[in-house]
Amino acid sequence: QVQLVESGGGLVQSGGSLRLSCAASGRTLSMYAMGWIRQASGKEREFVAAISSSGGSTGYADSVKGRFTISRDNAKNMVYLQMNSLKPEDTAVYFCAAASAERTLRAGNYGYRGQGTQVTVSS
Numbered sequence: 001q002v003q004l005v006e007s008g009g010g011l012v013q014s015g016g017s018l019r020l021s022c023a024a025s026g027r028t029l030s031m032y033a034m035g036w037i038r039q040a041s042g043k044e045r046e047f048v049a050a051i052s053s054s055g056g057s058t059g060y061a062d063s064v065k066g067r068f069t070i071s072r073d074n075a076k077n078m079v080y081l082q083m084n085s086l087k088p089e090d091t092a093v094y095f096c097a098a099a100s101a102e103r104t105l106r107a108g109n110y111g112y113r114g115q116g117t118q119v120t121v122s123s
Contacts, residue, residue, distance in 0.1 A: 002026045002112040004096045009117030016086050018119060022079040022096030029098075030054075030074040035105035036081045037113070038092035048094070049081060050105040059106055064090070086121045093118050 008020040020036065035050035049070040051058045058070055069082040079096055094117055097110035104110065 002029075002032065002098050004098065004112060004114035006094065006096045006114045006117040009094060009119045011120045011122065012086055014086060014088055014121055014123050016121070017082070017084045018086065020081040020083065020094055020096075020117060020119075022081075022114060024077040024079070024096075024098070028074075029072070029077040029079070032098040032100065032111070033102040033105055034070075034072055034079045035097050035099070035102070035110070036070065036079075036094055037097050037105070037108060037110065038090075038094045038119075039116075040092040043092075045095075045108055047106055047108045050102045051079070052102050057102060059102060083119070086119075088121045088123045091119060091121050 003025045005023045036048040039045040049060045051070045067085045072079045096114040098112040099110050
């Protein structure tokens with residue numbers, strides 16, 4: 001079992017930045033690919049970013065490429081999402097997720113997921 005707790009969400013103006021953090025407990029984080037998935041009100045959940053278990057490979061949705069950066073610190077059991085140049089369409093609940101493979105996260109699926117943190121971008 002892996003428990004994931006997100007933090008760092010909030011209200012920000014368009015063009016601003018936020019850094020989301022995900023603290024993991026339970027099994028060793030380094031066993032899993034990690035990622036972020038978001039779900040806007042009334043919409044399907046969508047893949048945002050993923051990082052391989054070692055941190056050597058990352059992937060992003062086209063909508064956030066060049067603006068968001070995912071990183072991890074396996075020694076601290078932490079995963080981060082740096083979000084810059086935020087847009088109103090980035091408004092959603094952001095979930096930290098873990099999976100056995102990066103491709104699972106890219107498909108918008110996961111093995112474990114946190115409770116989420118709200119990100120609201122005002123225009």
